[in-house]
Amino acid sequence: MVESDIIIGIDAGTSVLKAVAFDLSGRQIAISAVRNAYESAENGAVTQSMPRTWSDCVAALRGLQEKIENLAPRVAAIAVTAQGDGTWLAGKDNTAVTDAWIWLDARAAPTVTALAAKPTNRARFEATGTGLNTCQQGSQMAHMDRHCPELLDSAEVALHCKDWLFLNLTGVRATDPSEMSFTFGDFRTRSYSDTVIAALGLAHRRHLLPDVLDGSQQTNPLSAEAAAQTGLLAGTPVSLGYVDMVMTALGAGVHTGTPGAACSTIGSTGVHMRAVTPEGVHLNAEGTGYVICLPVPNLVTQVQTNMAATLNVDWALSLAGALISEFGPEPSHADLVTRIDGWMERSRPGRVIYHPYISEAGERGPFVNANARAGFAGFNANHRFPELLRAVIEGLGMAARDCYAAMGDMPSELRITGGAARSAALRRVLAAALDTPVRVSSREEAGAAGCAMMAAVAIGAYETMDDCIAEWTTPLLGAPENPDPALVGIYDNLFAAYRDARIGLEPVWDGLAALRARSG
Numbered sequence: 001m002v003e004s005d006i007i008i009g010i011d012a013g014t015s016v017l018k019a020v021a022f023d024l025s026g027r028q029i030a031i032s033a034v035r036n037a038y039e040s041a042e043n044g045a046v047t048q049s050m051p052r053t054w055s056d057c058v059a060a061l062r063g064l065q066e067k068i069e070n071l072a073p074r075v076a077a078i079a080v081t082a083q084g085d086g087t088w089l090a091g092k093d094n095t096a097v098t099d100a101w102i103w104l105d106a107r108a109a110p111t112v113t114a115l116a117a118k119p120t121n122r123a124r125f126e127a128t129g130t131g132l133n134t135c136q137q138g139s140q141m142a143h144m145d146r147h148c149p150e151l152l153d154s155a156e157v158a159l160h161c162k163d164w165l166f167l168n169l170t171g172v173r174a175t176d177p178s179e180m181s182f183t184f185g186d187f188r189t190r191s192y193s194d195t196v197i198a199a200l201g202l203a204h205r206r207h208l209l210p211d212v213l214d215g216s217q218q219t220n221p222l223s224a225e226a227a228a229q230t231g232l233l234a235g236t237p238v239s240l241g242y243v244d245m246v247m248t249a250l251g252a253g254v255h256t257g258t259p260g261a262a263c264s265t266i267g268s269t270g271v272h273m274r275a276v277t278p279e280g281v282h283l284n285a286e287g288t289g290y291v292i293c294l295p296v297p298n299l300v301t302q303v304q305t306n307m308a309a310t311l312n313v314d315w316a317l318s319l320a321g322a323l324i325s326e327f328g329p330e331p332s333h334a335d336l337v338t339r340i341d342g343w344m345e346r347s348r349p350g351r352v353i354y355h356p357y358i359s360e361a362g363e364r365g366p367f368v369n370a371n372a373r374a375g376f377a378g379f380n381a382n383h384r385f386p387e388l389l390r391a392v393i394e395g396l397g398m399a400a401r402d403c404y405a406a407m408g409d410m411p412s413e414l415r416i417t418g419g420a421a422r423s424a425a426l427r428r429v430l431a432a433a434l435d436t437p438v439r440v441s442s443r444e445e446a447g448a449a450g451c452a453m454m455a456a457v458a459i460g461a462y463e464t465m466d467d468c469i470a471e472w473t474t475p476l477l478g479a480p481e482n483p484d485p486a487l488v489g490i491y492d493n494l495f496a497a498y499r500d501a502r503i504g505l506e507p508v509w510d511g512l513a514a515l516r517a518r519s520g
Helices: 050-067 109-116 121-128 137-147 149-154 161-170 177-184 194-199 203-208 224-230 244-252 310-325 333-337 340-345 385-405 424-434 446-458 465-472 485-504 506-519
Strands: 006-012 016-023 028-035 046-048 075-082 088-090 157-159 237-240 261-266 270-276 290-293 300-306 353-355 375-377 413-417 438-440
Touching (some): 006 050, 006 244, 006 446, 016 446, 028 050, 046 050, 050 161, 050 224, 075 161, 075 244, 075 446, 088 149, 088 161, 109 137, 137 149, 157 161, 177 194, 177 290, 194 203, 244 290, 244 446, 261 385, 261 424, 310 385, 340 424, 353 485, 413 424, 446 465
Parallel strands (some): 006 075, 075 237
Antiparallel strands (some): 016 028, 088 157, 290 300, 353 375
């Protein structure tokens, strides 16, 4: 008889969907990735095909079987996580009502402005711990209800991306405690909140909200139809994971029992998280950020997210590449990345301020302003490209500090993951900006690992999540990299100027937005 010794973690990102195989002790065995796609329109719409997302998932699972011999009978469980927020409407026979509105969709902006101005919004924030923005399903459904109610009229359930994949895998309509509580619920009770639903004006749409399942406590069997499509065995346990942000943090070390530790994912976006008890949540006066439940009893993550992180570095490197190509062959992005440390060494710290708000959607952490834009302050005629690049990288450190400051004290230790974690220059900046040791997680696919950990606990491979973390996560944390005391003092002063400039620039951003609107 073949031993069931593999857990498959599915991580459906915005542009890549991955199926990753782990053994029961957390060792990554193989990965199968499929590029997916989304469509953008001039009205701010950003959508993704629901049927294609499922077919991409099928293709990734089929691809994994090409890499692991006799995979199907070896699979002890499947777990699924995915991009957060967004609205994935399913109707009759569990078919898609329309293309999903994903987290990048900006159509709900006017509805968010109206909801945020209501006197009930503070009570909604205090229940969810989460600021309103256009990313969220609650905002998007409220906008649909006002402007295209026929979509909601045709729907039987409102899901998130991972919930849609779980429905296709099992036939079960459900969501998880994390996305439910920060969208429609209370993070203290992990249940739907009448106060929140009413504040969003969606009491009459409550029937669209699915049941809540915790994938670390229960699984559902892979359906016969899904088994036929994927090539896996019907009845294989399937765990509905939490949202990808918290799964990535769980896999990378946001909670290992170290008091005050935090985790930042530095990728295209920046996600900054700390694990606290519900009583330890710091609800800021501005009403921004997220509170997302962990699959650990009495623990949540408090979260602030930057719309853009390494996208800023990519932009700066593209400038260098374009200039170099004027005089010879254009260097690749990888070639330019290898030069970062050299450019940093040829520049002095803390001389130029850069606000890394390069996303066309503005910023959402620790403040929300769709008009926020990137910019420099402090250049003079002696500055060259190394100073520009240093300012961009220091801007990421300042943005991370800005986010953690909105959540309370600085972390006692910062665990980092994401592609930029490999940059020694960025690690030095982060350590000094936050005045805390930095540790890099060597976990390659932290999001898939996080949901696979939930499945491992659900099927009894580990008694508790803490037991699983001790084997899957803690051993993969690198040695602490301590902050440079000289840089700490420089960055304290730089952050004060960064923060003052950020606040002072708000009317400038608004004025530029009005100018863009007038000029079309």
